Amino acid sequence: MTDSQPQSQNWNAFAEQWNEQFLDALEDNMEAQARFVESWSETVGEMTEEEEISEGVEGYARAYETWMNASQQMVDRMNDTLEGEDVELEEFRDVWLNTANEAFKEVMSTTAFAKMTGETVGDVLELQQQADEAAEETLHMLGFATESDVVEVGDRLVELERRQHAVEQKLDRVLDHLEEQ
Numbered sequence: 001m002t003d004s005q006p007q008s009q010n011w012n013a014f015a016e017q018w019n020e021q022f023l024d025a026l027e028d029n030m031e032a033q034a035r036f037v038e039s040w041s042e043t044v045g046e047m048t049e050e051e052e053i054s055e056g057v058e059g060y061a062r063a064y065e066t067w068m069n070a071s072q073q074m075v076d077r078m079n080d081t082l083e084g085e086d087v088e089l090e091e092f093r094d095v096w097l098n099t100a101n102e103a104f105k106e107v108m109s110t111t112a113f114a115k116m117t118g119e120t121v122g123d124v125l126e127l128q129q130q131a132d133e134a135a136e137e138t139l140h141m142l143g144f145a146t147e148s149d150v151v152e153v154g155d156r157l158v159e160l161e162r163r164q165h166a167v168e169q170k171l172d173r174v175l176d177h178l179e180e181q
Contacts, residue, residue: 015082021089021092032100059113060107062106063102064103066099066106067099067103069099070099074095077095136148
């Protein structure tokens with residue numbers, strides 16, 4: 001009887017460890033969902049068109065359903081473990097990683113996300129342009145050549161080469177004409 005007691009203690013410790021890991025994973029999942037909902041509601045809150053809001057909510061609902069399916073998979077696999085099946089820890093990690101990919105794909109495929117991304121890219125490009133203009137002004141004030149100066153010099157060189165080529169062609173025609181006489 002003393003032999004079975006250590007085995008049951010090992011089993012209890014094992015089950016307790018799995019339960020703790022499952023609860024930690026579930027807690028992480030809930031925190032991720034809360035961050036996702038908060039981020040998404042901020043984005044949707046900025047939308048003005050009804051259709052975009054509706055599509056955004058549908059995208060969130062599909063993403064939420066994906067998270068709930070993953071939670072159910074985790075419960076099922078935990079039950080399998082408790083029933084004695086050998087389940088690798090990597091399988092639990094993979095469930096969450098794949099779920100995150102699927103959930104974000106659901107959200108990123110919406111018009112609302114595309115609009116938000118487009119606005120963000122537009123804002124970044126505008127800030128970049130302002131920074132470039134400020135850098136160019138500073139370089140001019142310090143007496144350095146800027147990118148626009150170099151481009152202007154290059155454009156002038158190309159124009160000079162074009163004109164030189166035209167003059168050379170005219171000169172060749174004049175010389176040819178003089179040689180014929």
